[in-house]
Amino acid sequence: MADKRPVLDVRNLRVEFPTRRGTLTAVDDVSFQVGEGEVLGVVGESGAGKSITGTAIIRLLEPPGRIAGGEVWLDGERIDNLTAEQMRRVRGKRIGMVFQDPLTSLNPLYTVGRQLTETIMTHQELTETQARKHAIDLLGEVGIPAADVRIDQYPHQFSGGMRQRVVIALALCVNPRMIIADEPTTALDVSIQAQIIKLLKRLCEEHGAAVMLITHDMGVIAETADRVAVMYAGRIAEIGPVAEVIRNAKHPYTEGLMGSIPVVGHDLARLTQIEGSMPRLTEIPTGCAFHPRCPKRFGRCDKQRPELMQAGASRAACWLHDTAHAEAAE
Amino acid sequence: MTRPGLLLASAALMALTAATADAQDKVFRYSTTGDILGLDPHNNNEGPTNTMKSNIYGRLIHRLPDLSLEPDLATEWERTDDTTWIFTLREGVTFHNGNPFTADDVVYSFERQSQESSDMAFAISSIESVNAIDDYTVEIKTKAPDPTLLLNMPNFYIVDKEFMDENDAFEVIAGAGLQNFANANANGTGPFRIVEWVQDNRVVLEPFEDWWGQDERTDNIDQAIFTPIGNDATRVAALLSGEIDAMYPVPLQDIPRLEGEPDVTVLQGPELRTIFFGFDHHRDELLDMPGSGENPFKDVRVREAFAHAIDKEGIKRVVMRGAATPTGLMVAPGINGFQEDMNEPYPFDPERAQELLAEAGYPDGFPVTFDCPNDRYVNDEAICTAMVAMLERIGIDVTLNAQTKSLHFNKIRDHDTSFFMLGWTPGSYDAHNPLQNLMTTEAPGSGAWNSGRYSNPEVEELSVQISQTVDEEARNELIREAFRIHKEDVGHIPLHQQALAWGVRADTVEEVIQRPFNDIDLRYVTLK
Amino acid sequence: MQNIETTVELPAAPSFGARLSGNIKAFLDGDVFYSFKRSPVTIIAFVVTMILFFCAIFAPWVAPYDTYNIAGLNLMDAFRPPAWVAGGDATFLLGTDDQGRDVLSAIIFGLRISLMVGFLGVLIAAVVGTILGLISGYFGGWIDALIMRIADVQLTFPAILIALMIDGIAGAVLGRAAHAESKLAVLVIAIAASLWVNFARTVRGSTLVEKNKEYVQAARVIGIHPILIMYRHVLPNVMGPVLVIATLSLAIAIITEATLSFLGVGVPVTNPSLGTLIRIGNDFLFSGEWWMTIFPGVALVILVLAVNLLGDWLRDALNPKLR
């Protein structure tokens, strides 16, 4: 991973939802970076705050949610304090987003072509015909046959997989530097998933775009991501190179997570299971959020919240790796 | 699409009268609820339409605003014997299209108006024959001695024989209808001629320069425009905004406000129409008392009780705001045969009413449905609602059925009612008219609107005699006797004469003479 | 195969009372009630609607005078201005009308008829209209064509003619007395007949759109009975527009009732409804007795306003997507 300035640099991001039952902290002090051409996987159980983080970065949070703290830098330029109009110009042009359900992501009443040309012409000074030609190329690039014919067809005339390809085309049509893919394959069946993932990876490399791939499917992560961040209860439990995190997880939660993935060829009698379930945002335990379910918890885990600490090639937020204090007495 | 109803008689006349509409400045715009039904004088027997006819057509005799009679196309007349009259006609009179007026026109008009399909046949039903003695004298023979012939003459309209024959318009098409020539075109000898009639929109009239009475003309109108406006409030607004110069009827409740306006005056006066209530005298069992086998209204004491239950003064003061004249008779003052001393209404005496009901065997009353129109007479629905309160107070269980006039008249004609409200203006301004139509059933052609089928043998006999007694003195005696019996019988309960209310712009109109029948005759309008 | 012993301890079925209070408690702190608490406008609308309903139901006890006891009316009291105006009389707070009826009591009694006819009419129209709309939208084919053509036939006749016809039939079928009693029923049917089409067409339009959605086709694939599909899946998505039309139709229903009563088909003028009060008062509006139509008019505006604001809140609250 070239050690250049990261495309995306998220520092201590906090997202809160003030509700009548008290303020919910959906994303609690999250920091990470994504380099050029790099695919950062973001995994975790549903409700861990993966999508919220993605939505916050592109500033599409539904009220009452709001960014309560931290900074978001894109190509060395801060974007979390932009005005609405400035942010609008960033969206699509410099950050692209792919949503989960292709069926509802496309406007049913507009042809695929119109939705593409409209996006293109919003950000680039192109004429109608140039934009249309660019759109056709893009559709071809994402693997849609007879693109020049299909461009004038409506979303409901495409299959699920094809529609996701159109969505990806839309996300990439003005060469954004950053792509946030929020569960892009979840709504698709397995055979199509692989194609979409391969397509996404290829396009990002060709366009040099950085990708934040949000999913709960570890198989997709293993195949696609360069680095992976494991989120738990709104926090990053562990982040590091994908092989490292998968094969020897440093954080007990990651261990449990990896253990629950059936791997072809290994005849595990029983998959490891993590007792209990993720805490609701209103009842986040003190100290390390995972401590109630953590088999290796000890003294200080429930009192003090661990920061991300270097643990081998990756970093984990777990006192097990607190080399600095080496088991200082409680 | 031809313009509907081009009304000038012929292009020739157009050239004659140099005056065109816009050159004048004295334009009189007036309005009432509905448009005229048609221009065929021998058809469309309805208030506003009859008055429009009197603007356009001549009659042998004309009725003045004070109801007295005045020579029109006939200069003098005399009765040679019980059934024969000789009329001397006016000379030098021309129709609007220039044709001269002669006795032949009178004979032709009689034959046309007495056709079966003519709505106005009733006015000359007593005439046997009309024949021309010479160009300017006519002899009229009646079937039997008819004391009311002269009174009916203002309803005998004279049309131009040549004009009608030219356009083959002898036949009167029954029912209001424009598609025949006579109903769409007018050619009379009257003081005004029709310039344009766009149905339901406007009627434009202009003075007829060659009218025989041109030099003593009382009006100074250069053009009159009549536009119907159905909605009361809109019509009041049109008067206030000056878009029209006169309109009627003014809703009673708006009179004080209009009188407050500086440039609007309100003319008020009693109308010849008498509003009354009737009972079902005929059925053995009252419609509202199935299975009881009784009809309380057959007992005069019950009818009298109803009469005493009605607070006529209260209705006059509150519902009609003083604009009504309570009456005790079925005819209004000014109608031939009206008896002033008998006009005393039944006194308002609820206690007496309850005593009478008890005597008649109905101490705690009985159920009855009260049928009323809600868009025909002035404040009709409000009067009926007030009546319900008064009758309930003496124990009668009244269900009010107030409906639009077409539904109400439907029930009245079919005698499908127990207790009803109705209004009547005698077409011939003579007392025999209500006797025949409302208070008798036996004589041929009588009882048309006698929904309760009230019939008293003596009144039946008197009615026939009245229709044949020529001597005025004797006839009035008979009328007096008939009304006395009817009043004792409480055949109907007369309520009041409703009042006319005309709104007139004081800044554009000098004077309009109001007549007891509710329509504006252009002759009596003078502009500023 | 190792059979898995699952001895799961089922909690004893809660008594009805417990379940009910449970539901109420769940409702009270649920989001629907929360959005209600938060918007003052909705609270006011709710309170006003309840007051109006209370007055309508308990009219004889609430109203100072019993305006339906015709004998009690005294013609001499007519045209009294409201109490605070010169010539007003404290006993008639809002003045009296042309028959000497106390306007305040007349409004309360009138409200009873207008509300009954209005609500019943709109309710029947909504139920019938929605069902027919669902069926015609969902099944399509000749059923749809048939229902829509019936709608066309019925749309042609203004409410006035429908009412005259129904009243005529009722008159012919029922005896004279029964016919008088049936006036209210005739009114409700006539109003419902003239309003159901609005619901049917809107529901049909929305059903057409919903029908193509995957979740409906999915439900159809796994063999759920069409009626269940319509009820559980399509109906909730259609409730939004239906509620809008229902609350708006109430105003139409009340005014239509007044027109029908004028034609002698509705309620007799001796016990006037709110609409009839406005109609009668309308003639006196600019002739000085403004209160005869203004106060019933204001009452109607308040009623319609309250009901519609309540309807707006209900629609937004019930619609999961909008919260």
Added chain:
Amino acid sequence: MIDFIAQRMIQAVFVMLVVALISFSLFQFVGDPINNMVGQEATEAQREALREQLGLNDPIPIQFVKWVGNAMQGEFGISYRMGKPVDQLIAERLPATLELVFLSAILALAIGVPMGVYTGLNRYSWLSRVFLTISLIGISLPTFLIGIILILTFGVWLGWLPTFGRGGTVDLGGWQTSFLTLQGWSHIIMPAFTLALFQLTLIMRLVRAEMLEVLRTDYIKFARARGLKQRSINFGHALKNTLVPVITIMGLQIGALLAFSIITETVFQWPGMGLLIIQAIQFVDIPIMSSYLVLVALFFVLINLTVDLLYYAVDPRLRIERPGPAH
């Protein structure tokens, strides 16, 4: 598509026949025209002769068949009240009502849709609250009250507008139009606004309800994620999706406008079909009533046809399925 329209036309004929049959069985309840056609002094014999001549004594089915037979040859009978052929009368009055309904529909759309979009977009702004409340007042006051208030304010008090009637019309080959002269406009503006007021409220509230739902959809979120201009999102993507249900209502409302126009025309003395049918009902003018009802039936079928066709134009998803009788 052609066979779909043809099929609708067959259905139209069927609907019109049913309407004619119902109307003939209806007229007996509306009253007896004879009373209105002859004077009070007409004798029973005259009335009977007239009833015979008009064929009112025939049993209803006969009257219906006779009427349909004549109608086939374009003979719609003579109006009892006005004595003119019914088709000529309707041709005279139709332009007045069509122009009134057309203008009020435009007014309702031109004001209702933007207000609906505005209240949909900024749901909690005080202006939205004001719009919602005022519109409610608009629909709860009866049409005749609103009409009178307008007449007295602009006609009498301010004197800017005429208080009644339809002046300043220009004859375009038989079609009297009010739109070509200032005076024509001064006559039509108040009735059109009175008529539009109710539709305006309904459209606004429906557009608002639909807009709120559409703004929450994924494709709008995706559009914003693509950085499209707010205006094109609201008025392009969102509004178009909002229009589908609104079209149904508009199609329906044009029908309701016809019914409402009856009251508005009576108040403003507007010489249109509404005034014609009210006078016909009061006069029990059977030829006019039957022709009017059948004509309105045709209107509704055509309006509904256009609404369904508009569905295709606006919602491509429907276009794919064979446009057979299903829709």
